[in-house]
Amino acid sequence: MTSKPAAQSHWNLDEVVAGLREQRARWREARHRSLDSGGREFPARDVMQTIMDQLCGALFPMRLGPAELRAESEDYYVGHTLDTALNALYNQVQLELSYTARQQGRDVAEVPQQARDITDAFAAYLPIARGLLDTDVEAAYEGDPAARSVDEVLLCYPGVMAVIYHRLAHKLYRLEAPLLARIIAELSHSATGIDIHPGAQIGSRFFIDHGTGVVIGETAVIGDHVRLYQAVTLGAKRFAAAEDGSLIKGQPRHPIVEDDVVIYAGATILGRVTIGKGSSIGGNVWLTRSVPPGSNITQAQSEQHSPSASPPPGF
Structure with missing residues (x-):
């Protein structure tokens, strides 16, 4: 059996790659930027989406968690999921803080501890967030005659999902991780059509009906x-x-x-x-x-x- 020859590109990729490299270099030079760290400088949207999916599951495990979850293993699932999500969040916070420190000419040596402090404070906030979100879910159920249950509004209403994301984004914003907060807000915006800046201060029992x-x-x-x-x-x-x-x-x-x-x-x-x-x-x-x-x-x-x-x- 003879092997087939490797497929050849017809898109002049060497020239395209070189041209893109030149444009990146020009952009970075104009802004006095370099890639001295050797790796990714910024938090990643896809990682933050995974973290948010995990946090939503941990906040509402029997409704937003995995389909196979059973009540007897609820605490184990919440603990395991939070451990995974918070470790990933800690890494993303480090990326944001390191980038900010470099842009401001500050030493990055303190970044790991600062990131740990932010992640610790965020984790401690999660029970408070759940309490606030319970009032939001109740407000949505009580405020919409078409709603048949609190479970329906949590599972189906884009306004409720947008508020879940906002409660978490706002806390990160207050903890001085504004880029991560804005990424979370824009993930929510893309999914729901509702645009809430993470800096907005919102009280309890908040309901956005329809929402778009x-x-x-x-x-x-x-x-x-x-x-x-x-x-x-x-x-x-x-x-x-x-x-x-x-x-x-x-x-x-x-x-x-x-x-x-x-x-x-x-x-x-x-x-x-x-x-x-x-x-x-x-x-x-x-x-x-x-x-x-x-x-x-x-x-x-x-x-x-x-x-x-x-x-x-x-x-």
């Missing part, structure tokens, strides 16, 4: 027992700029939504405004002003108070 197109900005503050419907935006009205024209980052620029507020589909609320406790914001309302507690804002009322030419939203 919801946007919640970095500095938004949301109280307890708040319900949003699809295509709601809690965005920024404008961005402050420095003298050189660069955007000033981190300043409060998104709405504050107090307790017991309902915001209906398509509403857009922009800027550091406050939606008072117990208010109801109607569908398709465009709002750039604060409203007092107990307000009931409709589209017609919003138009009466809006300027004739409103600036485009920023997120």
Whole structure:
């Protein structure tokens, strides 16, 4: 039997590879970057997705864990899964901290201990996260007459899944692992169509109904027992700029939504405004002003108070 000749490429791959190498070198040189570490510099999206799948299973083992899991082995599964997930998370935290230290010209010697401290604090938060998420699941069940059980909303509702991801991403954000937090948020965004920046502060019993197109900005503050419907935006009205024209980052620029507020589909609320406790914001309302507690804002009322030419939203 004669062997077949190896397949030859018809795509001029040597030239393509060389061209890509040249472009990478040019990009790194312009930004004073190198690959001195010899390995990967950044956390990996696929690794973070695996970690999130494991964390969701550990938080809700009999519903989001493996199909073959039995109650008698629940604790063993949770412990084993968390050990795997947290060790992987520790490695990803190290990558982020090492990259940040190099960019800032700091010594990376302290990174392993810093990564361990962050991972320890994150692990300790998981029981608290489960308690918060139980209130979110209950709010979704109680707030939707179509829901037949709390199990249904946990297994099926994209709004609930987005909140699970956000609770975990927000903790990492607060622990100063913002890149990992943002990766988790974007994994959720890709899967659910719901875009919640990990910096957003969200109280208990939070429910996003339907969910597609919801946007919640970095500095938004949301109280307890708040319900949003699809295509709601809690965005920024404008961005402050420095003298050189660069955007000033981190300043409060998104709405504050107090307790017991309902915001209906398509509403857009922009800027550091406050939606008072117990208010109801109607569908398709465009709002750039604060409203007092107990307000009931409709589209017609919003138009009466809006300027004739409103600036485009920023997120």
